[in-house]
Amino acid sequence: MRVEEWEKEDREFREIRRRNADWEFIKAQPPHIRAALLYFIEKGDIYRAARIAGMTVGEFNEHRYRARIPNIT
Numbered sequence: 184m185r186v187e188e189w190e191k192e193d194r195e196f197r198e199i200r201r202r203n204a205d206w207e208f209i210k211a212q213p214p215h216i217r218a219a220l221l222y223f224i225e226k227g228d229i230y231r232a233a234r235i236a237g238m239t240v241g242e243f244n245e246h247r248y249r250a251r252i253p254n255i256t
Contacts, residue, residue, distance in 0.1 A: 193227075196255045200224045205251040212246070219243060220250050229254065 201224055209220050219236035223229060223243075233243035247254065 196227055197225060199255055200227065200252050203251055203253050205249075208250050212250075216246055220246065220252065223247060224252060227255065 204220075204224055209217055212220065216236050219232045219238075222235055223232035226232075229240055229243065229247070232247075233240045236243050236246070238246075244254075
């Protein structure tokens with residue numbers, strides 16, 4: 184796969200995550216969790232997002248699920 188194809192795929196996945204996210208839920212979260220959810224929406228990196236939130240991947244994944252952000256990689 185070429186770099187351009189990866190970039191296009193990343194943009195498509197980011198748009199899907201943005202479109203499906205529950206923005207009211209995200210806005211209601213404490214700052215560190217909100218930052219982690221926003222990072223995940225933009226980058227799709229669950230490991231780093233969990234680290235930003237100060238949680239395990241499993242704990243962060245529960246918040247991601249409640250925020251209706253699909254895990255597309």
